[in-house]
Amino acid sequence: MFEPYDEKIMCTVGSSGVGIILISPEGFVVEYALRFGFQASNNEVEYEALLAGIRLPHALKVDSLVHSDSQLVVNHVLGDYEAKDERMAQHLQLVKTSASKSNNFTICQIPRDQNT
Incomplete structure (x- = not known):
């Protein structure tokens, strides 16, 4: 089994999309970008x-x-906040389903200025 990747998630400005950076314990970097074909709120x-x-x-x-630098999303996933909005609740359920299939999934919040 590989060691956990240090995965950083960042949102692009001015469009619906995200960038993901995977960094192996040995320093190997994989960059991954997604552009969404739909309008999406920040959350x-x-x-x-x-x-x-x-x-x-x-x-x-x-x-x-x-x-992740999203306090809302991290606390939804950790169960500290309740997802009251229907769309957020649907997203949270997808995350929980995906995380249950993942190897040793861990999430933590970082300050926004460290999510570069």
Whole structure:
């Protein structure tokens, strides 16, 4: 089993899309970009980034450590906040389903200025 990747998620400015950077313990870097064909709120983009950040390492059969600067999304996933909005609740359910299939999924919040 591989060591967890240090995965950083960042949102692009001015469009619906995200960038994901996977960094192996040895320093190997994989950059991955997604552009969405639909309008999305900031929180929906954060959830879509999280879903991609779970699915990509799973497809590569490696552990997943996700860093996100979204306090709302991280606390939804950790169960500290309730997802009251229907769309956020749907995204949260997708994340939980994907995370349950992942190898050692871990999520933590980082300050926005560290998510570059």
